[in-house]
Amino acid sequence: MAERPFSAVDPVALSGSALALIGAMTLPFVEFRTSRIGIATYHGISVAAPVGYALLVALLACVAVAVLVPPRTRGAWLKGVGGVALVALGWALGVAASHLLTDASSISRVSTGAGAWVALVGLAIVEFAGSQALPSRGARLAFDAAIVVALAAALVLGGAEQLSLAREYAANVAEFWPEVARHLELAGAGVGFGVLLGVPLGVLAWRSSRAQRVVLGVVGVIQTIPSLALIGLLIAPLAALRVASPLLASLGLSGIGATPAVIALTLYALLPVVRGTYVGLAEVDPGAIEAGRGMGMSPTQLLLRVEMPLALPLLVDGIRTAAVLDIGIASVMFFAGAGGLGVFIFEGVGQVAPDLTLLGALPVIVLALIADGLLRALREASVSPGLRGEQS
């Protein structure tokens, strides 16, 4: 076989590592403020010396791996070298913070700068490319776990707790975890009710063409209503209902708080769940349905034994989409008075404290990624081996 040089370059890993390298070299690595809301001064990566230079070397190594290592072993190299670079990044942030804060006053702040963020994004791309190139799922999980542990250790030992984000966390730790739990409760309730309501609606849409137009139309329209507007629309009728019915009021129904939030999140979860159910059912082989009916299955037996199991992969995909969506939208439910991580995001915006906003926003991203991964795993586990390999 003719070996063309560079014919096997991994373009994804190359662009990710180049992005990280250029970002780390050219953009400010950290920002320094004399107070939480003071004017920022910007510092390049040299402020994190010598770990910062180790980071640059590791990023350069990532570029080399993307270009030079043959595809057969590239996955492990990318994950390994990318992991080292991530650890160096976390450590360098701590070093920079310690360095800048040694003779500054206690109200001074050091925040993560654009260069560090770009390096983080670039390295995430490198890790993604590495995962794609690693055939074994076990190896991927082992690498990911090792990297998370090492990165956490580097952040703690390197002194990253002095970063502004960590100080916002320390200042708000009493509310942080309860708001995370609250956020998950809101999103979980929205997805849960969305599934309870959406699956029957999807089945209904599939069984009757008249219901199909109405159901798919309505859930589609709901999706187009902006979340703030939907909350606003819910407040008045719910408040009226509370006044009209003391029973509902005693059950906790109210115009603000959890009630409108969960209703809104349920409505947003409907579209992906209904559509997943409907499309899943619509894609069931008509031959299998005819055979099932012809052999004497009742409509319920056909639904439970044949149609739903075959629709399951797309249904779980719909639930996954709904979960990611609701975890995001739950941030806005702060405006309904329902709490959640939106509290930090919008307080941060109000106080012009970007790190407080990040304290709310970063966990939302992490929660969404975790929900996505768990539901992908659920799909793998719940789908018959007879269907594997057919869907991507």
Next chain:
Amino acid sequence: MIRFEQLTKRYDDRLAVDHLSLEVPDGRVCVLIGPSGSGKTTTLRMINRLIEPTGGRVLIDGRDTASLPTEELRRSLGYAIQSVGLFPHFTVAENVATVPRLLRWDKQRIRERVREVLALVGLEPDDYAARYPRQLSGGEAQRVGVARALAADPPVLLMDEPFGAVDPLTRGRLQGEFARIQRELRKTVVFVTHDVDEAIRLADLIAIMRDGRLVQYDTPETILDHPADGFVHDFVGADRALKRLGRVRVADVMRADVPHAAAEDAAALAKRDGGAGYAYVVDAEGRLLGWVDARMVREGRPCEEAVTRVRVEEASVGVDATLKEALSRMLGFGFRAIPVVDDAGVLLGEVGLDAAEAATEPGSRASQLRERSADGAPR
């Protein structure tokens, strides 16, 4: 016995099935055939009420099917369709067990029956029971479809082009095996096809339909010899003599006693005076390896070279094949005779062109054989 009485299906102002009356005697294969839109599939589906008749009725053993709960009716009728419709999330064994499960048989009985019926359709249970449909070839899937239809041992089988979706070679083999199974089980079968050769091969009775009406209902022989009208004549086609060969099983007309020997003795056997001038070469188990032609041996070539080693599946026919297939192979290879082998490739005998000639003569032994087996056909 299945009996249609004035069975009618109307869609708006179109009659898909128009006052159809006929009877399928117990243990017989009735093939419904006709051009598309002739109402054959609609008729079939009115038997298990996947389509509800607009008028008339279907009686099975004297009971009006409309008087039974639909699910109970369907569970008592085997059903196999062209698209097979295997459940992709179930294993082969679970697919075959569908109706027994609906009938709440106990687990042990289901397990035994699944193995039995898989073996019946020629699938080794240990190999196939745990597979999923996506791991099957088209022919294997169709076999599983037939096994599933037979699983609860229904007295009646409804088959809608069950071998329609596979290549011609596989279709021929499946037809042969279906004929074998049917000789063994004697189900009452209603079989829909648009393939005249398939109808002639498998039917005890052929019902030719056109525009929802029954045009002719008779034995294949009668339909070939005495088509009711110009439509049937044209539908059956001009090559009726050739089609008649499709009625004759190789097993019924082959010569069992053919010269055969191991490789080292075959040349002597072929050269023997008064012999056939050739001899088949078989291995120790009797499996066909090739043959030796006396002329080639006389020309002084070494014996090894004279043994024509053949691909058994190409230059031979199975015992379940029809004379039509055998003739086609003979003409294809330029042979005057072709060896007959069983499933394992063991040489059983040969059929020659003379058998085909004999079978196409009216009143021949071969056609009498078939006519006797289809006696009592109602008209």
